[in-house]
Amino acid sequence: APSGGSNPAIGGSFGTFTGGAATGTNFTWGNVGVITVTPSVGDADYLGAGDVTGTTSGNVGRFYPDHFETVVTGPMNCGALSFTPACPSGNYLVYSGQAFSVQVTAVTLAGATTANYAYSATAAANFARTVTLSSVDALGGVAITVGVGTLSAATAADSTFAAGSNSLTLAAPVFSFATAPTAPTNLFIRATDGDGVTSLRSPANTSVEGGIKIVSGRLQIDNMYGPPTSRLGTKARALYWSGTQWARNTSDTASGAATGNFALGDTSTCVTPTFCGITLSSATALAGADGEFRVVLTPPTSGSGRRSVLLNSSLSYLAGSGRQTWGSFRAPYIYQRER
Numbered sequence: 001a002p003s004g005g006s007n008p009a010i011g012g013s014f015g016t017f018t019g020g021a022a023t024g025t026n027f028t029w030g031n032v033g034v035i036t037v038t039p040s041v042g043d044a045d046y047l048g049a050g051d052v053t054g055t056t057s058g059n060v061g062r063f064y065p066d067h068f069e070t071v072v073t074g075p076m077n078c079g080a081l082s083f084t085p086a087c088p089s090g091n092y093l094v095y096s097g098q099a100f101s102v103q104v105t106a107v108t109l110a111g112a113t114t115a116n117y118a119y120s121a122t123a124a125a126n127f128a129r130t131v132t133l134s135s136v137d138a139l140g141g142v143a144i145t146v147g148v149g150t151l152s153a154a155t156a157a158d159s160t161f162a163a164g165s166n167s168l169t170l171a172a173p174v175f176s177f178a179t180a181p182t183a184p185t186n187l188f189i190r191a192t193d194g195d196g197v198t199s200l201r202s203p204a205n206t207s208v209e210g211g212i213k214i215v216s217g218r219l220q221i222d223n224m225y226g227p228p229t230s231r232l233g234t235k236a237r238a239l240y241w242s243g244t245q246w247a248r249n250t251s252d253t254a255s256g257a258a259t260g261n262f263a264l265g266d267t268s269t270c271v272t273p274t275f276c277g278i279t280l281s282s283a284t285a286l287a288g289a290d291g292e293f294r295v296v297l298t299p300p301t302s303g304s305g306r307r308s309v310l311l312n313s314s315l316s317y318l319a320g321s322g323r324q325t326w327g328s329f330r331a332p333y334i335y336q337r338e339r
Contacts, residue, residue, distance in 0.1 A: 032116040034061035065106035068199040072210030088211025095217035097317035105167035128161035129194035140204025181216035181241035216241040219313040221322030256293025265310035277301030
């Protein structure tokens with residue numbers, strides 16, 4: 001079992017026959033599941049009389065993976081920025097509170113993937129187990145201190161290992177710092193299942209546990225002023241906490257690149273939810289993709305005089321806001337004869 005699953009050859013050999021018997025102690029089978037074994041003469045021709053086979057054994061197993069390997073990917077390139085300590089292998093960066101991706105693969109002692117580690121609705125043929133992720137401070141290291149932060153959305157049911165698959169991808173685990181801002185932190189992901197199979201190996205430095213750099217982030221949105229009927233264009237900048245100051249995150253090309261990443265907040269002279277007809281008309285990344293974005297708002301469609309609205313980041317992991325005001329604009333001239 002599983003029926004129709006991968007069934008590699010048995011490895012190992014018998015010792016010398018003595019008194020009609022031989023013993024082997026180094027047999028291996030490189031997959032997950034349950035097998036039976038049937039003995040036969042090695043050359044398939046016993047004393048010239050052809051093959052002789054013995055009685056098929058009872059079930060041998062259940063075999064389970066030797067270990068897991070994890071691969072972590074994130075939404076931003078860590079290598080484009082300078083950190084001490086350096087970014088983990090893979091060079092991925094993520095904000096505290098932002099989802100990243102983890103692939104978990106079940107592996108044999110010999111380093112091959114285990115195709116039979118897959119879910120089945122039949123319990124006797126279900127060789128996958130629920131997998132739980134945890135955060136550690138280094139490759140093969142110890143658990144991240146609870147006070148630093150927590151990892152959430154980090155459990156995958158056995159059913160997520162599809163039939164014929166040897167790996168799964170958790171698309172939305174999130175690590176959140178307990179205190180903001182917190183200095184950039186390297187995070188490594190460990191996988192463990194219900195059988196105690198884990199990505200931690202011995203010695204620890206042989207573990208394959210993917211890493212990612214976690215940073216505190218915020219979005220800086222400029223305050224803007226203009227005539228009552230003008231389209232206001234403002235800038236938003238993605239920032240990260242370097243450990244000593246807020247700096248431009250030039251690796252961030254997506255946080256401000258969609259209208260949906262911004263929201264209209266409270267107003268001083270407009271009534272919720274009409275905002276005097278003010279709407280977001282666009283939000284696109286500036287050329288250069290350097291963590292700076294442009295947001296354009298349409299002017300008020302009714303009323304006169306001063307109109308003010310708060311433009312917020314709608315991204316939970318990048319707080320930030322800026323005040324956009326119509327009707328408080330003065331031309332930079334003492335006397336203007338004609339426009």
